[in-house]
Amino acid sequence: MRDKRRLINVLHRGIACLCFLALLLTGVGFASNPAEAQSFAYVTNFDDNTVSVIDAATNTVVATVGVGTGPHGVAITPDGTKAYVTNYYSHTVSVVDTATNTVVATVEVGTGTGPYAVAITPEGSKAYVTNFNLGTVSVIDTKTNMVVATVGVGALPYAVAITPDGAKAYVTSFIRDRVWVIDTATNTEVTIVYVGYRPYGVAITPDGTRAYVTNFNDSTVSVIDTGANTVVATVGVGTGPHGAAITPDGSRAYVTNSNSDAVSVIDTATNTVVATVEVGSRPQGVAITTLDPPDPPTPEEQMEAITDEVENLVDTGVLNQGQGNALIAKLGPAERMLNKGNTKAVCNVLQAFINQVEAYIKAGMLSEAEGQSLIDAANSLIGQLCG
Numbered sequence: 058m059r060d061k062r063r064l065i066n067v068l069h070r071g072i073a074c075l076c077f078l079a080l081l082l083t084g085v086g087f088a089s090n091p092a093e094a095q096s097f098a099y100v101t102n103f104d105d106n107t108v109s110v111i112d113a114a115t116n117t118v119v120a121t122v123g124v125g126t127g128p129h130g131v132a133i134t135p136d137g138t139k140a141y142v143t144n145y146y147s148h149t150v151s152v153v154d155t156a157t158n159t160v161v162a163t164v165e166v167g168t169g170t171g172p173y174a175v176a177i178t179p180e181g182s183k184a185y186v187t188n189f190n191l192g193t194v195s196v197i198d199t200k201t202n203m204v205v206a207t208v209g210v211g212a213l214p215y216a217v218a219i220t221p222d223g224a225k226a227y228v229t230s231f232i233r234d235r236v237w238v239i240d241t242a243t244n245t246e247v248t249i250v251y252v253g254y255r256p257y258g259v260a261i262t263p264d265g266t267r268a269y270v271t272n273f274n275d276s277t278v279s280v281i282d283t284g285a286n287t288v289v290a291t292v293g294v295g296t297g298p299h300g301a302a303i304t305p306d307g308s309r310a311y312v313t314n315s316n317s318d319a320v321s322v323i324d325t326a327t328n329t330v331v332a333t334v335e336v337g338s339r340p341q342g343v344a345i346t347t348l349d350p351p352d353p354p355t356p357e358e359q360m361e362a363i364t365d366e367v368e369n370l371v372d373t374g375v376l377n378q379g380q381g382n383a384l385i386a387k388l389g390p391a392e393r394m395l396n397k398g399n400t401k402a403v404c405n406v407l408q409a410f411i412n413q414v415e416a417y418i419k420a421g422m423l424s425e426a427e428g429q430s431l432i433d434a435a436n437s438l439i440g441q442l443c444g
Contacts, residue, residue: 122153148171183241184197194239227261229258236268278321305345309325318336370427
């Protein structure tokens, strides 16, 4: 018991668990309100017994929700309406309504269980909670918020991840060399996959074919074939690998190495480390997001940018005012023609602009680099408008 208590203290000493859980399968992310197109991050504060709600648009805390004692894990339902928070010391799971940011249910998972991590199935019907102290996994029906099954696994279950099809849950053992596989249809342990020593994190590829498990004491990552539930590769990484996350396209796995202050990037096609990124001290969790690329500039914006570049050449003394005006005089009509939709005329004017720039280069008024920048911008616009 003393050794277990010391182990728990090591896990929590000086750490406030920052857990952003996504709506879908990314493992980390935000809860969204579709009607208002708002996103919020839910953060468990272990020592304060609260959850902070951050408005992602303003990066400010907009609510603080009191939960149980020692909140650690948090997962958000796929529809974004509920957040499930594990309370390690009070042996409960708090259910937070994300519309009102109030606790609407408290699920008792059993005295002395020590609920730690939580994951929700893709369709949102069940929450799987690892009970660190008792070596079990509680299955919560999210409709009734009742425990409908308790799956016995083994010593110190730590992290949990669910396959994209919702068929299996993978649970790591903090103290042993194994990952338990739970059939979510029957809520029974169907097999044990032996990995490295002290597996911590687990992440599953978007196609559901591979699970990446970090082995803290071995400084390796075990790659599990989820079809056969066998280890098909072991990848050497940094020391003390802890968290893992997979890119949305499934091509890379990112692994935090808490004892070597770095992140290992694994190519999932070859299961080799292709990059090592130095980060801060003792990295723990890792999450990946994909942002939509910015909209390409409109033709009007590109025309304005060319004008600005000419004006800058005048302001810096590269061109005199008369030379700059001669170029801008060609761009002005082009903008007016563009507004009227006369793209062919615009392209003709832009070609005249290019000819003038080339004349300046030939006369030594512009350097090759300065002139070419203007020519490339104009040619790009011609290509878009006239093909």
